[in-house]
Amino acid sequence: MADGWSIGRHAFTSRLLVGTGKYPDFPTMQRALAASGAEVVTVAVRRLDLSKQGAESLLEWIPKGMRLLPNTAACFTADEAIRTARLGRELEMGDLVKLEVIGDRRTLFPDVVGLVEAARVLVKEGFTVLPYTNDDPVTAKRLEDVGCAAVMPLGAPIGSGLGLRNPYNLRIIMETVKVPVLVDAGVGTASDAALAMELGAVAVLMNTAIAEAKDPVLMAEAMRAGIEAGRKAFLAGRIPTKLHASASSPMTGLVGS
Amino acid sequence: MQVRLNGELREIPDGLTVAGLLGHLGVKAQRVAVELNDAVVTKDRYEAQRIGPGDSVEIVAFVGGG
Numbered sequence: 001m002a003d004g005w006s007i008g009r010h011a012f013t014s015r016l017l018v019g020t021g022k023y024p025d026f027p028t029m030q031r032a033l034a035a036s037g038a039e040v041v042t043v044a045v046r047r048l049d050l051s052k053q054g055a056e057s058l059l060e061w062i063p064k065g066m067r068l069l070p071n072t073a074a075c076f077t078a079d080e081a082i083r084t085a086r087l088g089r090e091l092e093m094g095d096l097v098k099l100e101v102i103g104d105r106r107t108l109f110p111d112v113v114g115l116v117e118a119a120r121v122l123v124k125e126g127f128t129v130l131p132y133t134n135d136d137p138v139t140a141k142r143l144e145d146v147g148c149a150a151v152m153p154l155g156a157p158i159g160s161g162l163g164l165r166n167p168y169n170l171r172i173i174m175e176t177v178k179v180p181v182l183v184d185a186g187v188g189t190a191s192d193a194a195l196a197m198e199l200g201a202v203a204v205l206m207n208t209a210i211a212e213a214k215d216p217v218l219m220a221e222a223m224r225a226g227i228e229a230g231r232k233a234f235l236a237g238r239i240p241t242k243l244h245a246s247a248s249s250p251m252t253g254l255v256g257s
Numbered sequence: 258m259q260v261r262l263n264g265e266l267r268e269i270p271d272g273l274t275v276a277g278l279l280g281h282l283g284v285k286a287q288r289v290a291v292e293l294n295d296a297v298v299t300k301d302r303y304e305a306q307r308i309g310p311g312d313s314v315e316i317v318a319f320v321g322g323g
Contacts (some may be wrong), residue, residue, distance in 0.1 A: 071322050
């Protein structure tokens with residue numbers, strides 16, 4: 001069964017997007033990326049270390065055919081994020097950007113005011129903007145209104161592994177906006193990814209949960225399976241919850257009755 | 258001449274273009290993006306764009322991130 005999805009003019013099959021940070025080494029990253037089945041990988045834009053010329057490039061270890069999604073991680077103002085997005089576009093020669101404007105160092109929660117401002121500018125410059133945002137339906141709507149191609153609310157703080165702390169808000173966001181909703185950040189294990197998909201997320205973006213697992217390659221496989229299971233459960237339509245039992249076997253015709 | 262290169266003051270030969278600077282530093286142009294005084298220099302302008310004294314140059318590349 002074909003079950004594709006798209007952001008702007010970009011079409012995808014895999015509903016798992018993965019990061020490239022925090023891996024113990026490049027070979028492990030490469031195997032984990034391949035095992036994840038992801039078609040999109042995030043990358044960060046940083047000053048080139050001029051003292052380390054000839055060092056191995058990250059790009060050599062990203063499996064061929066994967067689309068790069070430059071991020072604006074660690075930008076604390078709209079202006080920094082806009083500059084970084086422009087540099088990312090120059091590096092990648094594509095129009096996708098994962099837009100982050102961070103408001104707080106300890107929690108890495110987004111500065112949603114700066115985020116909307118940066119999104120507005122970048123959309124006008126022709127970027128396909130995927131904003132990392134708080135789990136706030138009003139902000140999600142503002143981001144859609146300024147032309148973002150998707151919204152990416154957090155499940156929990158970046159790298160925390162706390163899972164989906166506010167599944168109800170995520171559901172409300174999915175009801176509120178028409179653009180695709182991707183859950184980004186907070187996933188700790190495969191059941192978190194499955195839950196995001198069961199709620200109706202279009203896809204899930206994660207990094208730490210795979211990269212810092214004891215066995216990143218095996219966790220990438222688990223996440224892939226979790227995403228697929230959650231997506232199928234969402235499509236299949238779960239039963240309503242009930243307080244009392246509903247027997248699966250006939251209650252009549254028992255021996256001796 | 259002195260320029261600010263990735264945030265640090267540095268002496269480079271006078272009159273270099275962006276392409277010349279990358280060559281001087283031994284950096285492969287296809288792996289990086291360049292900003293001159295806060296504005297991106299697109300690759301098609303590397304040969305023509307000159308760098309002046311006191312200019313601020315940023316040379317960036319992709320690294321791992323989420």
